[in-house]
Amino acid sequence: MEKRTPLSRERVLRAAVALADDAGIESLSMRKLAQDLGVVPMALYKHVANKDELLDGMVDVVVGEIDPPVTGTDWKAAVRQRILAARSALQRHSWAAQVIESRTTPTPAVLAYLNSMIGLFREGGLSLDLTHHVMHAMGSRILGFSQELFAAAPAAEPPPAAMAAQLASAFPYVAELATAAAHTADSVVGGGCDDQFEFEFALDLLLEGVERRHRHGWISAQ
Amino acid sequence: MEKRTPLSRERVLRAAVALADDAGIESLSMRKLAQDLGVVPMALYKHVANKDELLDGMVDVVVGEIDPPVTGTDWKAAVRQRILAARSALQRHSWAAQVIESRTTPTPAVLAYLNSMIGLFREGGLSLDLTHHVMHAMGSRILGFSQELFAAAPAAEPPPAAMAAQLASAFPYVAELATAAAHTADSVVGGGCDDQFEFEFALDLLLEGVERRHRHGWISAQ
DNA sequence: ACGGTAGGGTGTACGCCGTACACCTGTCAA
DNA sequence: TTGACAGGTGTACGGCGTACACCCTACCGT
Numbered sequence: 005m006e007k008r009t010p011l012s013r014e015r016v017l018r019a020a021v022a023l024a025d026d027a028g029i030e031s032l033s034m035r036k037l038a039q040d041l042g043v044v045p046m047a048l049y050k051h052v053a054n055k056d057e058l059l060d061g062m063v064d065v066v067v068g069e070i071d072p073p074v075t076g077t078d079w080k081a082a083v084r085q086r087i088l089a090a091r092s093a094l095q096r097h098s099w100a101a102q103v104i105e106s107r108t109t110p111t112p113a114v115l116a117y118l119n120s121m122i123g124l125f126r127e128g129g130l131s132l133d134l135t136h137h138v139m140h141a142m143g144s145r146i147l148g149f150s151q152e153l154f155a156a157a158p159a160a161e162p163p164p165a166a167m168a169a170q171l172a173s174a175f176p177y178v179a180e181l182a183t184a185a186a187h188t189a190d191s192v193v194g195g196g197c198d199d200q201f202e203f204e205f206a207l208d209l210l211l212e213g214v215e216r217r218h219r220h221g222w223i224s225a226q
Numbered sequence: 227m228e229k230r231t232p233l234s235r236e237r238v239l240r241a242a243v244a245l246a247d248d249a250g251i252e253s254l255s256m257r258k259l260a261q262d263l264g265v266v267p268m269a270l271y272k273h274v275a276n277k278d279e280l281l282d283g284m285v286d287v288v289v290g291e292i293d294p295p296v297t298g299t300d301w302k303a304a305v306r307q308r309i310l311a312a313r314s315a316l317q318r319h320s321w322a323a324q325v326i327e328s329r330t331t332p333t334p335a336v337l338a339y340l341n342s343m344i345g346l347f348r349e350g351g352l353s354l355d356l357t358h359h360v361m362h363a364m365g366s367r368i369l370g371f372s373q374e375l376f377a378a379a380p381a382a383e384p385p386p387a388a389m390a391a392q393l394a395s396a397f398p399y400v401a402e403l404a405t406a407a408a409h410t411a412d413s414v415v416g417g418g419c420d421d422q423f424e425f426e427f428a429l430d431l432l433l434e435g436v437e438r439r440h441r442h443g444w445i446s447a448q
Numbered sequence: 449a450c451g452g453t454a455g456g457g458t459g460t461a462c463g464c465c466g467t468a469c470a471c472c473t474g475t476c477a478a
Numbered sequence: 479t480t481g482a483c484a485g486g487t488g489t490a491c492g493g494c495g496t497a498c499a500c501c502c503t504a505c506c507g508t
Binding site: 132143 | 331336340365368375432
Binding site: 033034035045046049054055 | 464465466467468469
């Protein structure tokens with residue numbers, strides 16, 4: 005009987021991330037996690053206070069994977085690049101966006117990230133006022149994800165033809181848009197949109213508006 | 227012993243909405259709901275298939291409260307107004323945004339809403355292409371809520387002064403922004419931002435960008 | 449008048465969850 | 479040697495969603 009390497013907060017968090025990565029966040033429970041670590045459930049509580057703190061720790065792991073900001077460019081390019089870096093970190097952990105949304109208080113690691121993001125705007129010369137509202141306007145996009153309406157199951161199979169026709173006549177605009185999107189996608193069947201394109205489209209829309217306001221010396225009417 | 231009015235899907239949904247409204251979504255359970263209705267938990271399952279379907283139904287109730295679109299204005303004003311109508315419906319039910327985010331498939335009522343929103347853009351003359359990307363870009367803002375990063379507990383009391391100073395030096399930009407926001411708010415203590423202002427700021431940023439692209443005949447490079 | 453059927457409320461039970469609390473055991477400092 | 483303490487264990491509690499068998503009542507065609 006070999007002796008296991010002892011638990012540690014570090015090991016617990018990494019195991020939790022791994023479990024969520026390949027079994028999905030919905031099947032991450034203290035009991036399953038303990039089992040993965042070859043340990044009894046209550047052992048975890050010597051390293052994390054409770055499940056909420058575990059989730060906070062997992063977010064910190066993901067945020068820690070975000071590449072640092074680039075230097076030597078204008079603020080807009082720097083912000084754009086950092087946000088895309090965050091996005092790519094989040095995409096390595098499909099559960100992350102959902103978990104981040106569920107947290108109510110930022111951890112220090114997240115605060116540090118936000119701090120550096122605010123810094124990019126401020127050092128780019130944006131007013132405190134404008135920076136403030138921009139941070140709100142970007143919302144979760146700052147962390148690299150957009151809250152799509154109905155993220156839709158990954159492989160939402162199309163409804164049977166009969167019902168599809170009925171839906172199309174009830175919601176003609178939706179149908180028009182959906183079929184157009186399906187045609188331009190790589191495969192006609194995988195009625196998919198190009199997530200990356202949509203994300204950058206929205207991001208650029210926002211950054212462009214911010215830049216215009218900045219150039220025009222925008223001041224909130226508050 | 228008087229006889230109760232019998233259950234119905236309608237009555238179940240309304241009771242669920244009422245319960246979530248004043249006890250919070252986290253304390254909405256099939257058991258509590260049944261208790262409110264003076265009935266045994268399993269009775270509910272004769273009217274809703276399971277808890278997910280219950281939540282879908284609750285979303286439909288909220289969506290049903292959104293005022294219809296105004297007519298006789300340009301698309302931008304119509305969209306703006308409808309979105310603000312959605313926002314005011316959502317605000318009457320503080321749990322709604324969170325629940326909507328958690329759904330994976332739109333209900334017919336939501337599809338109808340999205341359909342009419344797409345219609346506003348299309349009838350305003352926007353191309354199918356642009357409309358598509360715009361719908362993505364607006365994301366959940368179309369339904370009247372923005373996913374703020376860390377919605378923060380309603381009354382997040384400030385940290386003790388000692389720690390506040392430490393935080394401020396570790397995250398100077400966050401601190402600068404937070405104190406400025408606290409000062410301009412109605413009350414200095416309630417470190418609040420004007421949610422409505424932030425929402426409209428972001429909404430206008432987006433709509434303005436959309437209008438510019440529309441006027442310039444923007445076509446996706448896809 | 450009567451048996452059958454079906455809709456809707458009931459009771460019990462299962463397997464999951466997070467975690468409180470008492471306990472044990474090995475390590476190391478004094 | 480002792481004793482404190484960090485860390486793993488076992489048991490148990492109260493919650494959850496919901497499967498399944500049951501029963502009661504109202505209504506139907508005969």
